[in-house]
Amino acid sequence: MKSSLDYRFFENVFDVVRQIPKGKVTSYGLIAAYLGSKQSSRMVGWAMNKAHGVQPMVPAHRVVNRNGLLTGKHHFSPPEAMQEALEKEGIQVIDDKIIDFETHLWNPSETLL
DNA sequence: ATCCTGACTTGAC
DNA sequence: GGTCAAGCCAGGA
Numbered sequence: 001m002k003s004s005l006d007y008r009f010f011e012n013v014f015d016v017v018r019q020i021p022k023g024k025v026t027s028y029g030l031i032a033a034y035l036g037s038k039q040s041s042r043m044v045g046w047a048m049n050k051a052h053g054v055q056p057m058v059p060a061h062r063v064v065n066r067n068g069l070l071t072g073k074h075h076f077s078p079p080e081a082m083q084e085a086l087e088k089e090g091i092q093v094i095d096d097k098i099i100d101f102e103t104h105l106w107n108p109s110e111t112l113l
Numbered sequence: 114a115t116c117c118t119g120a121c122t123t124g125a126c
Numbered sequence: 127g128g129t130c131a132a133g134c135c136a137g138g139a
Contacts, residue, residue: 009135010136032122037134038121039123040135043134045119046120047120066123
């Protein structure tokens with residue numbers, strides 16, 4: 001039986017992502033940095049992969065890479081859903097990239113501390 | 114136990 | 127300023 005402690009990494013990631021305010025976005029690196037290892041940004045994205053079908057639903061569409069590019073949109077179903085969700089929250093997305101990314105950027109290290 | 118993969122990031126050329 | 131390669135942690139085969 002895998003306890004929460006065994007998946008604390010994923011739970012941490014999910015928890016942070018779920019705390020992302022509507023209309024805001026963040027990057028894998030920031031989440032990873034908040035967890036303690038900015039180098040493990042890959043783990044964050046990988047956790048998102050497992051977040052597919054997890055409840056409560058994880059707003060993975062609010063998580064993009066540090067360039068504000070919707071790198072993970074291809075993992076959505078359909079991929080366009082990610083961009084639509086962002087636009088629905090008031091975020092402009094052109095060519096799979098977020099406009100004014102820094103403006104919508106939400107830093108967990110500064111908000112959650 | 115070993116090797117490979119993965120929704121990233123940063124540094125170097 | 128764009129492209130290539132290396133680093134990183136954790137899980138699956």
